[in-house]
Structures are given as C-alpha cells and as structure tokens.
Amino acid sequence: xxxxxxxxxxxxxxxxxxxxxxxxxxxTLTRLTFDPGVDGRMPVWTPDGRRLAYTRNxxxxxxxxxxxxxxxxxxxxxxxxxxxxxxxxxDGRTLFYHENNAxxxxxxxxxxxxxxxRARHVFLQTQADEFGPAVSPDGRWVAYTSxxxxxxxxxxxxxxxxxxxxxxxxxxxxxxxxxxxGRELFYRNGDRMLAAAxxxxxxFSVVRRTELFRGLFGANQYHAQYDVMPDARHFVMTQGPAAxxxxxxxxxxxxxxxxxxxxxxx
Numbered sequence: 001x002x003x004x005x006x007x008x009x010x011x012x013x014x015x016x017x018x019x020x021x022x023x024x025x026x027x028t029l030t031r032l033t034f035d036p037g038v039d040g041r042m043p044v045w046t047p048d049g050r051r052l053a054y055t056r057n058x059x060x061x062x063x064x065x066x067x068x069x070x071x072x073x074x075x076x077x078x079x080x081x082x083x084x085x086x087x088x089x090x091d092g093r094t095l096f097y098h099e100n101n102a103x104x105x106x107x108x109x110x111x112x113x114x115x116x117x118r119a120r121h122v123f124l125q126t127q128a129d130e131f132g133p134a135v136s137p138d139g140r141w142v143a144y145t146s147x148x149x150x151x152x153x154x155x156x157x158x159x160x161x162x163x164x165x166x167x168x169x170x171x172x173x174x175x176x177x178x179x180x181x182g183r184e185l186f187y188r189n190g191d192r193m194l195a196a197a198x199x200x201x202x203x204f205s206v207v208r209r210t211e212l213f214r215g216l217f218g219a220n221q222y223h224a225q226y227d228v229m230p231d232a233r234h235f236v237m238t239q240g241p242a243a244x245x246x247x248x249x250x251x252x253x254x255x256x257x258x259x260x261x262x263x264x265x266x
Contacts, residue, residue: 001227001236002049002067008227008236009043009052009067019043019054021067032069042223044085046092053085053095062097077112077120084223086132090139096123098131098222107131107222109144124157131222134176135159141204143168143176143185145221152221154187156204166204168196174221179232186228191216193226193235215239 001008008022009032017039019032033040035056042055045067053064053076062077062085077083082100089096089111096111108125112118124130128148135142142159145152154173155165168176173187173194185196191214197207218225218238226237 001229002045003047003230004049005230007049007067009045011039011041011043011054017041019052019065030069032067033065033073035073042085044087044095046088047090048092053088055084062095076114077118079120083110084131086223087135089135090137096133096135096142098133109133109142123159132174132176132224134178134224136178136200137180137182138200141200143178143187145174145176154185156185156198158204166206168198168206168209169194170209175219175224175226177224177226177228179228180230181232184232186212188219188224188226 006024008024009019010022011017011019016036018035019040021030021032023030039057040054043052044054045052050067051064052067053062056063061075062083063073064076065071065073076095077097083097085095085097087096088094093114094111095114096109098107098109100107105125105127107129109123109130110120111123112120123133123142124144126148128146130144130146132145133142134144140158141156143154143156146155151172152174154168154176156168157163157165168185169187169189172189175188177186179186182200183198185198187194187196193212193214194209195212196209199205199207215237226235228235
C-alpha cells in the first residue's frame with residue numbers, strides 16, 4: 001500500500017512480469033515497469049509515496065522507479081548474488097533488504113544507505129535464516145523473521161544502535177507489518193492474522209497478542225503478501241482462485257475405462 005492508503009503496488013505474473021499500480025479511488029490498473037525479459041518483483045513504497053524499490057529477476061538486483069512513471073528505473077544495488085528489497089526507513093534514506101548466502105549463513109538482513117557511496121551494512125547475520133525486515137514508524141526498531149528456534153518466529157531489535165532481541169510471536173510467525181502509529185505489530189501464522197500490541201519507549205515490549213481473523217490468503221514468509229491500511233483496521237490481502245463448487249457427473253465411465261484397457265488386462 002502507498003503511505004496514504006490510496007494505491008496498491010503489485011507484481012503481476014504474465015508474459016512479462018512487471019509492477020503495476022492499482023488506484024483504489026479511480027479503480028484503474030496501470031503498468032509501471034516495462035522491462036522485457038526482466039521480472040519486477042517485491043515493490044516497496046518510499047515513505048513519501050513518490051518512488052518504489054523493487055527486485056529484478058527475483059535472484060538479482062534492486063532498482064527504484066518513480067511511482068507516477070515519470071522517469072525510467074534506476075539501480076540502487078547491483079552486486080553479485082540474490083538480494084530482495086524489503087523496507088525503507090521512515091526518512092527514506094535507508095533501504096533494508098535480505099540477501100541469500102546459501103553456502104555460509106543462508107539469508108541475512110542488510111541495509112544500504114542512499115548516499116553517494118551507497119554503503120552496505122550488516123543488520124543481522126547468523127547461521128539461522130533471517131529475513132522480512134520491517135522498520136517501525138519512528139525508525140528505532142526493526143521487526144523480522146528468524147528460524148533460529150527451528151521454526152519461523154517474529155522478533156524485534158533496535159536500530160541503528162545494536163541491542164538484544166525481543167520475541168513477538170509465540171507459536172510461529174512471519175510477514176511482520178507495523179501499524180502507522182507504531183503501537184501494533186501484525187504478523188501471520190498459517191491462516192491466522194495476529195496483532196501484537198506493543199510499547200516502544202523507553203524499551204520495546206509486547207503488551208498482548210490478539211488473533212484478528214483467519215483466512216486462506218496468499219502467503220510468503222520471505223516477503224509479506226498483505227499490507228495494513230492507515231487506520232490499522234483494514235487489510236489488503238492476496239487471494240488465489242476460489243475452489244470450484246461445481247459437481248461434475250461423468251456418464252458411462254465404466255464403459256470408457258473398459259474401452260481404454262489393453263487386451264488381456266484386468
């Protein structure tokens with residue numbers, strides 16, 4: 001969702017997989033990227049709503065593009081390996097992403113400063129999988145998913161100063177998203193959507209956890225497949241094709257089966 005909640009950026013799988021913008025007010029769908037043979041995935045709005053970062057080819061580089069299509073895409077991070085854009089800091093000067101180092105530390109959370117040097121920094125790198133970072137509205141906390149306990153759970157760490165972690169989910173969780181006021185942290189566990197009421201000052205703590213609803217919606221623990229409206233009471237979800245409720249009757253099926261059998265078979 002755009003920061004003002006009026007537009008949705010999506011990546012659509014078609015002959016050319018690109019990023020499109022759905023305008024909720026005008027109900028129009030407009031193609032944003034035109035990269036023949038290059039997939040555009042994982043769009044992430046800047047806090048001012050003027051640009052989107054996205055990943056090219058899923059296993060490739062991170063680019064950004066003007067949200068109104070007024071300028072061609074430009075590169076943000078072009079390095080060997082697999083990088084996936086995840087979240088901006090509130091000031092729009094830092095982009096969090098996760099990179100895959102399968103041979104050594106698996107998925108690690110990194111960030112790049114959008115200054116002239118485009119310096120890369122490690123946020124979290126261990127022998128576990130860490131991915132899906134989401135930055136709090138005040139920029140002081142980063143929620144993320146890790147499987148350090150042998151299953152995916154949501155944790156929070158301070159930023160930019162290093163600090164200890166606080167576990168948010170209790171029995172599994174992923175796809176963390178903050179409310180606009182920073183007082184709630186949403187996450188998913190299977191078909192369950194949960195909300196953790198949190199305090200962020202002077203330190204981070206979880207006040208309570210509440211299950212909001214259940215539903216069979218699209219999921220991807222590495223990159224959230226939903227978003228939260230500014231009112232923190234409505235959600236945008238991805239949903240697959242509904243299962244057919246048609247009853248199909250096949251007539252004379254035994255005759256067809258017998259006709260297909262080979263001579264001498266039973």
